[in-house]
Amino acid sequence: MTAGPDGGQARLEASLRTLELTVRRRLDGLLQGNHSGLLPGPGGEPGDARPYQPGDDVRRMDWSVTARTTAPHVRDTVADRELETWAAVDLSRSLDFGTADTDKRYLVLAALTAVAQLTAGGGNRLGAVVSNGSDVVRLPARGGLVHARGLVRRVATTPTAPEGVRGDLGAVLDQLRRPPRRRGLVAVLSDFLGEPVWERSLRALSGRHDLLAIEVVDPRELELPDVGTVVLADPETGRQREVATTPLLRREFAAAASAHRDRVADVLRRCGAAHLTLRTDRDWVADIVRFAVARRHAWAGAGRSSA
Structure with missing residues (x-):
């Protein structure tokens, strides 16, 4: 979702406004209360x-x-009354892929909009570090609806990296470590493809912040359809390979994809990150609502058990 020179900016603004209204309408009810975050803010008391x-x-x-x-x-x-949230947004070329209702890049933008809505108000601030693999943009943490909208717009207009450039999620996370920031929430938005070389960087952040990992997935990354011979392309390197989708290949592909997702989930769990998965073929707003409600109930239950 990027703006073009010929009326693209107007279409972008309309799309972002529609996205914001969709999120706000579906999350109505979760935006009330003493703290509206996806996770309770870490407190010092x-x-x-x-x-x-x-x-x-x-x-x-x-x-x-x-x-x-x-x-x-x-x-x-005790949860802080004011929460500082940082979004680590991975916009590598692998997000320019989608075979269902939308593509993964739009899903990242939708998730960022939900994070902005669920952590807004009460003096809370939102900032972001955005990388497309070749450039890193740092957006300072500030409060207010105008700033949140501008931040989402800036992410939406981040250009795609040149072909051959791979994303570097670890470098994005390291940007949030130096200099050290006040305790808060770090939301990591990525498809988490490739080896989890970012584990050390994420673990280092866990010592100071609550972590939320939002993984975006397309169904064709989990299993291949029986479509005969196809040409597969790596969006980050541009390399192509012709393959025949035989039953054996499809089984091996599904097994490898499942193993990779299990490994990512295990690494995130070891780092202490809450893990939310959004799919391009599912109702992503409903998944966010279920996740937020479950987190709130777990938090409330823990509070009652300590009374």
Whole structure:
């Protein structure tokens, strides 16, 4: 979704406005309350102690309560009233692909719009680091609807990298580490293709921020249809290869794709990131709503159990 010279800007503005209205209408009800974030903001003030649950950060272990009760406990922190959210947006050429209702690049933009809506208000600020593989753009964290709209527009107009340029998600994440930023939420938007060489960078961010990984997927990246002989192209390198979609190849492709997604999910889990998957052939707004509701219920349940 980029603006062209001949009326493209007007079409872009109309598309972004429609996208924003779609997100706001479907997320109505989640935008109310004391904190509207996708994840509770990390706080600096200690809160209540509660029993340890698998997946809790062991650095928040409360050893005095653990010793007194002989059961492991962690101590929650009080969510900050003002949340600073940073979006790490991977716009590599592999996002220019889609065989269903939309392409992956649009899905990233939609997810960014949802993050902006769900973390807006109350003095919260939103910033972004955007990379297409060849250039990195840093958009400062500020508050307000006008800024959020401008940020989404800037991401939408980021040009596609030249052919042969690969994305570098690790470099994008490193941009958020130096200089260190105040504690907040980091939302990583990517298709996470390729080897997870970004794990070390993401793990380093987890020591200071809550992490949300939004993975965008197209169904043809998970399985090949039985269409005979086709020419497949790597969007980042431009290399092409003619293949016959035999039953054996399709099984091996599906197995490799499944193994890769399992590995990505495992790495994200080890880094302590909440993981949201959006597909081009699904109702992505409904998936975001279900994810946000589940996170809120889990957070509320943890708070009740510590009372």
